[in-house]
Amino acid sequence: MSGTALAPDRTRSLLQATVPLGLGLLVLAGFLVLAGFPVMPAVNALWRGAFGSWYAFSSAALVHATPLIILGLAFTLGSKAGAINVGMEGQFAAGAIAATWVGLHLGALPAMVAIPIVLAAGLLGGAVWITAPVILRIKFGITEVISTLLLNFVGYAAVSYAVTGPLQESGRTYPQSDAIAASARLPQLSHGSRLHLGFVLALVTAALLSVLLRRTTWGFRLRAVGAGPRAAALTGRIPLTKVAGVALLWSGALAGLGGAVEVSGVSYALFQNLSPGYGFTAIAVALLGRERPMLVLVAGVLFGALEAGAGAMQRDAGIPAVAVQVVEAVVIITALLTARRSA
Amino acid sequence: MIDSALLVGFAAASVRVGTPLALAAVGESIAERSGMINLGIEGAMLAGAFGAAVGAAHGGVASGVGAAVVAGLLVATVFAAVAVAARADQIISGTAVTLGATGLTGLLAQRAFTGGNLSLPILPVVHVPVIEHIPLVGPVFFRQTVLTYACYVLIPLASALLWRTRFGLELRACGEAPAAATAAGVHVGRTRALAVLMGGACAGLAGAALVLAQVGMFTERMTAGRGFIAIAIVALGRWNPWGTAAAALLFGGATALQYTFQAAGSHVPYQLFLALPYLLALAALGMAVGRHRGPAALGQSH
């Protein structure tokens, strides 16, 4: 775990990541047949939407991959410290609301200033959203699993309120906000592609988290709390609740960042259903990436492609995009079962 | 002033809205007493709702209820296979099972309900003779659908199962100290799997109540976290079917408040009422835990 990852190890990990995904796709295909959907057009649309062209890959797959990577890292950060954040949907929503709110008012500032403010607002929004679960865990020992889960639904209600109330567009017709200031939007990486700076941010976050976990005392303490809490407390003299609480807080903040990146890089405005379930899909991403930041990155790209393909599948073959959650479920379960075996 | 007709209407709505929550929570309380926390009941409930809609569309309400139970059982079987037989992490497996059920019902619903939403037969309200005329209690509790009455039967039945039978004793032992249960000759895996299946069947019934007694149709993701609320309800009800039913009624009330206020023409944003049950659940968790810690081995694989 600690030192340098060896090359054969990395190859094996990639293999371990491909098998569950393949199995998931197979199961989905099986259900498509069972339900009487035409399989070949569906697979065709899925492939075209994901990898059919450089444009599809960069403008759809990688764009979808961006929030999945950031949220996958958020989950990883918590679970490394033994805290399970299943409330990333809610934190994503809170980050998106906060980013939209400040983004609407930053027209006078240059992008160099406006963008960091928007991203910081997202971090803060996510952190605020997870504060109650953190306090409940630290003060009363209440598991974060249920508390974070419940706040997802409060997050959906909050977005719904924001886009029909205080943040509703000036026309007051549609349930959505006005577009945020141009200077608050993440620039596109190349002309004619929808891929934005947020993807680079996701890459940097993964690299940063990888270094933090493996090369710093902070990251080591966090991993120790997750891997062996009694020994961490008695031998490492690490304050368990504090370290786990801080990890959970940062996990929420990162999920909020995901929401901010989605608003300032893709939608430019707040909508209902801004996230098609990214907060849950990202759990599959994190597990498939074996909770190692650089592998989470790879898993995020694969799942981004899947999401993009699902979109194309819905458009071109009339199969509801929600169906890819079957693939995600199979991936999580396979990853759980194989992790047990190799442990 | 709120007049008594409005109050009775509100209370009856609380019972109606609380019924799916109570059904799911009673089942989950059995599962949790055996040490299994099943986040997959959200998925089992959704599958139950789907099964109820398909069954009712093709064979009337009775087949709808039957199909709902079967669907709930199927989802619970997957969870039991992963979390009991293969001993995987309960929280993550439950999340995965719910994801899968969401995707699958979404996919199948596209096929099952294309070409316009077919109208479903709905469970009729059954007036229980004589007792329906008891002031307040009668109109609130005894002018409901048969699934609410099933809930009235299930609560004492679950309670008796847990505290009046050998199986209940063994089941609770699995939730408190699986090692001690094993030493006493209990087959922990089998017992826990059975408890999970009972929870799944109840969650399926809950889905049927949602579709056939409340909404009248199936929509993608229609359970909207009710299964997760049921898990909070179990903690608030102290892992005891009676307490669980009372807590479910409270949450039914929080949801029914929405309709009542809308009817009264209130200007409070309706999203507040949408969020209220979840916020209440969160507060309830905080209050419930201090008094009772729940089964000692809850969430631990064996």
Added chain:
Amino acid sequence: MTLRLSRISKHFGTTVALDGVSFSAIPGEVHALLGENGAGKSTLMDIAYGMIRPEAGMIEVQQRGGVALATPAFASPREARAAGIGMVHQHFTSIPAFTVSENIALTAGWTETGRAAERRAAHIVARLGLPLAISAHVESLSAQMRQRLEIVKALATDASILLLDEPTAVLAPREVHELLEFLRGFAAAGGIAVLITHKLDEVFRVADRVTVLRRGVVTLTGVLAEQTPHSLAHAMIGADLARPIPLKAQPGVVAVEASRLSLTRGGQLAVVNASFQVRSGEIVGVAAIEGNGQRELLRAIAGVDDVVTVAGTLEVAGPVAFIPEDRSSEALIPSFSLAENLLLGTLDQSSWWLDWNAIRRDTQALLASHDIRAGGPESQAATLSGGNQQKLVFARALARQPRVIVAENPVRGLDIQAADMIQERIRAAARNGAAVIMHSSDVDEVLALADRVLVLRRGEVQDLPSDPTREQIGDALLAMAAAR
């Protein structure tokens, strides 16, 4: 009714737990099964009770009516109970959140619940002459009552063969006396009681016959009257108990000073009004029976766990090294590498940026200098044997050059060679100027290692004459003051 185990063998991994052991017990006797930690006593009894499957051998139970039952193994405790065997485990197996009658019903396999079960339980308790609060929750019971419940559970299915695995560890002396009296009565009524213990005085108070195990083989079996404490000790340890008396250290400055110290844990008073010093260069051994405050005292000195000082003062010179009782969960993280586990114990000395090359080098050096058999700094701690794990824990602790070393049961579960090595390390650390305070639940281990002994009973430090004899320490420990 007779219990006969023939040529039983069992391995755990590469360790031989039992190697062709034969054992038999006859009606009317209390049979003591003696041996050091790890000698195989518990494994043998677990096999007789269907908890562990042996690889070879035969279990025979001869019923009173002459019906014989012979099997290579009981598949489950349920089968063993059906054959008339009951067992009292070393650790309580009752469920704290259940009532007394629920616990009995669960073990005995009753179909009755609630009131009916309570009536039946009350009947059994009365028949056995072991009064218990039938409807009380087990978590509200004292240690003695929990122990009594274990016995009632074992006998609830009309067992006539009762196996007891170190049942006296948690009991006060008067309670030990009552238990031994009960066993005598049980045997006198025609039952068989097999008592696992490593306390010689109990053996001589209660047993008719004795079997001694050492490293998985029987080294002695026979009528107790023909044995002496010396002959039993010889069979247990393989050499005479008389060890070379360690040179008394020349104590230096005071490194630990407790003055009228009272401690609580979880709101329970654990240590009362304790005053003592530990000086650098000396080893102070804390002798106490399980649950008499020694754990809280040691953890307070180490500055770990949630022990609260409610009165008095405790001054400890730093740095302090702590060797916790449970290696695999409290001292090491099994899924971490050895290098990571070294870092875990030296976190306070590491900077924010980790130099893994340096940490691996340090680990390698430590492995070499302390003769730790491991694949290398990158191997998982879980892959090490118990002895090597404990050597690693000690090596890591000593690397900090601590002024105070606090050790709980430092040689529990180790083979004799590893135990000797660890004890030698502790002595060497003291010679080099560390103040050592240690506890072992085995009094002989305390006596073998310590320059000075502190006896704790019910959280109070007992008065001892200066330079006490072994008997005086035993008296203080077992509260035989009244008999003195």
